[in-house]
Amino acid sequence: MNPNKGQSAIAKRIKSTVAEGKDMRPVSRIVQSTPPSGIRRFFDIVSTMEDVLSLGVGEPDFDTPWCVREACIYSLERGYTHYTSNYGMLELRRAISEHLYKREGLYYNPENQLLITVGVSEGMDLAMRAILNPEDEVIVPEPCFVSYQPCVLFAGGKPVSIPTCVENGFIVKPEDIRNAATTNTKAILLGYPANPTGAVAPREILEEIVSIAQEYDLYIVSDEIYGRLTYEGKHISIPTLPGAYERTILLDGFSKAYAMTGWRIGYAAGPTEVVEAMMKIHQYTIMCAPTMSQFAAIEAIRNANRECEEMVEQYNQRRRVIVKGLNDIGLPCLMPKGAFYVFPSIKHTGLSSDEFCEKLLFEEKVAVVPGNAFGKCGEGYIRCSYATSLDKINQALERMARFVARL
Amino acid sequence: MIDHEIIRILERDARTSPAQIAVMIGKSEEEVRKSIKHMEEAGIIRRYKAVVDWERAGVERVFAFIDVRVSPSRGVGFDDVARRIYKYPEVHSVYLVSGDYDLRVVVEGQNMREVAFFVAEKLATLDGVLSTKSSFLLKKYKDDGVTYEEPEQDDRLAVTP
16 A cells, blocks of 8 residues: 555645745745844854953853752752642742832732732743734833833834933933833833943932823833942832832843843732733733742742852952953943943944954954844944953953054 | 951852952952951951862871760860860861760871771770760762752853843
């Protein structure tokens, strides 16, 4: 009997496609039109090289505090390996609620105003999908974290980017937001302290942004993942500002404060309806954040705050060293007030960001990230991370000095 | 003059230069030098030294923990006996501790015999020492906040957003 005799039309088509090397029908238009992250391309080059000193890492160099890792191991030993509530474990939500109340004076009901997410990345995606209708616009100040615009696009919205400049300390001008606002604008996306610039917006500007949001009835989606890493004064959490609480989706997590990037655990806090909407998407797509990470997060938020403070002290010391070092070698940069990045200008070298980074990598084996990966207005800048040991920062600065002197 | 941040930096790496510390904490080099000098003179910073893994250096050294029960003497408590013990160069450290014993003494020698001899001949015979209990150190995992395993590698991806 001929085994191919009963073959269906589809199976034949698959077979002929594979055999002839024909392409499948193209993937979604939105995905196609979204450019790959500029960081990815650079990562591919770096990963082929050895002995690279990297100032390109966007995560803490510290390991997760031991008490947190131990709490996770213990939870596994006890067999706590099942699903949790879609919202996340109530105990964790209560701990976060208490934490926000103590630190910021904010009250979020752990029952329905807090959602445990797979990092802020998921929180951002959920927030966009929960609030946007097709063609809704979201105002996104740049340079900004690489996923903001794609999250808006994947949710069917339209990102409206607002460039910021070094003269304003890379802080968005409220009047630019006002000028960009239309009847289609649904939300403003803020991320202070900022990746890649380390910028922290002052209270007056934030208050003005909130009043614009009130005027145009906009949501504010605030990514405060670097909030604990604030070096001059206390972090200003957006929902603490007058009129902001009821329209703000606060996104935060454990990755940066407690050096827990790989655990993929964060949370969203906001008005009940929005959090419920986000939970609905989360329920169908994720079910719940990893249970073991939730156990770890409970320990972190309750008992790893001293470790957090120790890390912040060291970041702060490195921050001063790298800023002085870069300015001394002729790569002017502002003193960042938060996160663990500096964003020096390379404009006077005559090289583009990409050229500078590639040349620096090939000639001196130092990896930094081209500023344009974070938005067009990041061109002419590079992002240097100081989430690496002081020793390595000093070595990298030496190499960069040599490199710049040769240009 | 007492600057806790400077102390923490030096505790982490005693070779950090005053110039570097000045940048790290946002003070002038002069201020940092003054503060360090003050803390050295005031006995806050006792000494700078290397943390050595002697085993890796191929040098045989024996450590033993000696728990010592002492009868305290009027007026000076345990201090007098403790002082008599720590004067010996073989004694690495002496602590007053709570529990069944009073002093915990760390003794160092070139071999077990030397340490045993020290305990039997010098320590146990001191006036005021009632009894001793010795445990020899077999392996050091962590000492003074420093682990003795292979140094950890940075295994993060070289470039991430």
